[in-house]
Amino acid sequence: MTQEPGITHDQEWRPAPDERQAEPVKHIGFLSFGHWTPHASSSTRSAADTLLQSIELAVAAEELGADGAYFRVHHFARQLASPFPLLAAVGARTSRIEIGTGVIDMRYENPAYMTEDAGAADLIAGGRLQLGISRGSPEQVIDGWRHFGHEPRDGESDADMARRRTARFLELLEGEGFAEPNPRPMFPNPPGLLRLEPWSQGLRDRIWWGAGSRATAEWTARQGMNLMSSTLLTEDTGVPFHQLQAEQIQMFRDAWREAGHTREPRVSVSRSIFPITDDRDRAYFGMERFSTDQVGNLEGGQARFGKTYAGEIDEIVEDLAADTAVAAADTLLLTVPNQLGVDYNAHVIENVVRHVAPALGWR
Known part of the structure; x- marks a missing residue:
């Protein structure tokens, strides 16, 4: 994130009384x-290519002034699946940007082991982990979580199982001791009940839930998690996607306030944004200028998908200025076509961070 000369990150800029209040800086x-x-047309032809290029793109994004590097998690697919080694590597190679997921499917997770992995990755990154979790999306195989040894309890759905595992994960992140120590341990123990180690203080406040509906957003607020909303919602009321998402965000904030949480929550939205500035952009995304919202079926229910933003920089600025959900969120995640390689994706990120964002007052 860029800053004016002479202003440090610890200082807060305030406008003069006669100036209009500036919009908050957007992550x-x-x-x-x-x-x-x-x-042959893919820059990522193997898992090793994807993992190593993910690290390099995070390094490039930090150098360009971006604020975060987030990774999707999908099992049984030729995509990223085990996030914590990657997050730790990115954390070791960078010094400022947030690192995170969007999202980890909690149907597959052991909350205790995940607590240890997340704590280690967060400590390596110096407290920069922003961990997005959720019930997950449709997977590559039928009930894939069963192959990981997980079964819902009697009368419990897979979504219920995910929320139960999430509750345990959040509890473990509090860092309270719960396990009776061995009276004759191999190594000396601190006094009292033991917690999982390594524990990273503050990580509990940096957990996000990927909510696909307004009701789930309200549930997220009651659990004290930040809200992560993507380019699709698993409901449709007939209004444009950004309006439906803005309504979701407002309901989340209202529920957060009603729950009595003391800290300020964070909200992220994802968008596909491709400024057309050269022939490469035109070849890849020129036709996306005509993109619109789409309505379809997902897991037996109606869903609304947000459009792609593609066009000249001034066109994108005008379109994004009218996006009420982007305006309501403090964090914007750019979905990147990673198979086009590090250089091209860095080019896309640079155009948004250094040209689109300042024109919208975000920088």
Whole structure:
């Protein structure tokens, strides 16, 4: 994130009394699905390509002034699946940007082991982990979580199982001791009940839930998690996507306030944004100028998908200025086509961070 000369990150700029209040600075990061395909046209032809290029893109994004590097998690797919080694590597190679997920499917997770992994990654990154979790999206195989040894309890759905595991994960992140120590341990113990280690203080406040509906957003607020909303919602009321998402965000904030939480929550939205500034952009995304919202079916229910923003920089600025959900969020995640390679994706990020964002008053 850029700053004016002479102003440090610890200082807060305030306008003069006669100036109009400036819009808050918006955090801008990228979100990669981490695809790889053994095809000549792909820059990521193997899992190793995707993992190593993910690290390099995070380093490049930090150098360009972006604020975050986020990664999608999908099992049984040629995509990123086990996030914590990647997050730790990104944390070790960068010094400022947030690192995170969008999202980890909690149907697959062991909350205790996940607590240890997340704590380690967060400590390596110096407290920069922003961990997005959720019930997950449709997967590559039928009930894939069963292959991980997980079964819902009697009368419990897979979504219920995900929320139960989430509750335990959040509880463990509090860092309270709960396990009776061995009276004859191999190594000396601190006094009292033991917690999982390594524990990272403050990580509990940096957990986000990927909510696909307004009702789930309200549930997220009651649990004290930040809200992560993507380019699709699993409901449709007939209004444009950004309006429906803005309504979701407002309901989240209202529920947060009603729950009595003391800290200020964060909200992220994802968008596909491709400024057309050269022939590469035109070849890849020129036709996306005509993109519109789409309505379809997802897991038996109606869903609304947000459009892609593509066009000249002034066109994108005008379109984004009218996006009420982007305006309501403090964090914007750019979905990147990772198979086009590090250089091209860095080019896209640079155009948004250094040209689109300042024109919208975000920088």
